[in-house]
Amino acid sequence: MQATALISIVALIIVGSIAVAPRRASIEGFFGGLSVSGSAPGLWVLVLSQVTTWIFARSLMNAAILGYYYGIAGTLAYAAYYGSFLSGALIVARLRSKGAESLQDWLGTRFGTVGTGSYNVVVALRLLSEVFANLLVIGLIAAAVLGGTGTWAIVVLAVIGLAYSAWGGLSAALRTDVVQMLLFLAAFGAAFLALVFSPDFNLGAVLTAPGASGPYNGWILLAVAALQVFSYPAHDPVMMDRGFIADPATTQRSFLHAFWISTLCIIAFGFFGIQASLIGAEYEGQLIGTWAGMFPPWVFVLLMVSLVVSALSTLDSALASAARLVVEELHLAPRTLNGGRIVMVAFMVAGAALTLWGNKTLFDAVAVSGTASMFLTPVLVVGLLGGRTIALWSYVVAYGAAILGAFMYFARSWDSIAAVWGNKTLFDAVAVSGTASILPEGHKYEQLLVICICVLIVGFASVLAGARKG
Secondary structure: OHHHHHHHHHHHHHHHHHHHHOOOOOHHHHHHHOOOOOOOOOOHHHHHHHHHHHOOOOHHHHHHHHHHHHHHHHHHHHHHHHHHHHHHHHHHHHHHHHOOOHHHHHHHHHHHHHHHHHHHHHHHHHHHHHHHHHHHHHHHHHHHOOOOOOOHHHHHHHHHHHHHHHHHHHHHHHHHHHHHHHHHHHHHHHHHHHOOOOOOOHHHHHOOOOOOOHHHHHEEOOOEEHHOOOHHHHOOHHHOOOOOOOOHHHHHHHHHHHHHHHHHHHHHHHHHHHHHHHHHOOOOHHHHHHHHHHHHHHHHHHHHHHHHHHHHHHHHHHHHHHHHHHHHHHOOOOOHHHHHHHHHHHHHHHHHHHHOOOOOOHHHHHHHHHHHHHHHHHHHHHHHOOOEEEHHHHHHHHHHHHHHHHHHHHHOOOHHHHHOOOOOOEEEEEEEEOEEEOOOOOHHHHHHHHHHHHHHHHHHHHHHHHHOOO
């Protein structure tokens, strides 16, 4: 019954998404999000598109999983990343006030092809991580509800998402985002009310919950989020693309509304993970199996529908941004509809391949790309906000530190990397042969915090050393 209901509802959502996608595609609509008449999207189209592409399936699952293990501290830590809408609004406003049409535009005037090329590498990794992680959630849902590995579900949803995304590009993503967000709010709202009014729910207990593993690592992760939240939106092309398609006033208001709506949704979804830990439910299938045993079938189906909708909404937006990146920024494909569609196919195939083969830890996609983006913090603070001219060598050093930090976190379990951690306490980093620093042994979030601190220290030191008055 659950499987039939879920498949039927998802099928109706897909049909509805295809129905609202534009019938005719134009170059400006495909890459720039303009309507057939050439007009920019309105305020609430932007708001709903921003929200639904940021509360994607991976994010919802992360908030719940962190809530399960670390209680309210874990959920708040992930919700802190949604402060990116505020820092993103500031970055976009400053870029537009200086006449830049994108962050690549500003980096290109400051650092030439080195600046745009290095940034675009990080952006491409971010887009791949979005495709990979959301398809992974689809696979987890299919495995829990229908059995098997979920591979077929990943392939089917990837093909369907690609089909309507490739038809209209960014204009299709904006229109389907509105429908998908409204459907998400209806499905998730009903599930959330069922949770809140269930006999076992106690709001006070949820807001003070320590989690299954205690709150300590949740607070550590909150510190990581605080360090990453300024640069995080700058490396997200989905958010940045939506910062330049409407007038400045509408754009700023859309960012502010998206902030409070998405933050509330993420915290609310985190409650489902916290509640599971409070009642002592066993962790199964990254909580999907846990919820199947916790809730009545109709509530479980609504939760799964919420996740599928959020995954679809992110996939089309990620593919639209990938097309714009490769065609308009990298100039690796012609600025035609077919050129953009070929890029979309390539990114979907690569993302699906990573899903079927790659790392299965959902938060790793956030942590790795978030750490890689941290070279932008000193560059934007000193260069964009401070108005200083930064030497190219300073930019390269900051970039190298961030990429190395991201790699160290990604490869932390490799024998060659694990050997480097040594047997040190959290803040007892020592020099090896006078040339390298040993990162501490400890929980992965402690290691991530140390990495982030080191990346920012190196980044700011190099940028300030190479900065002069513009």
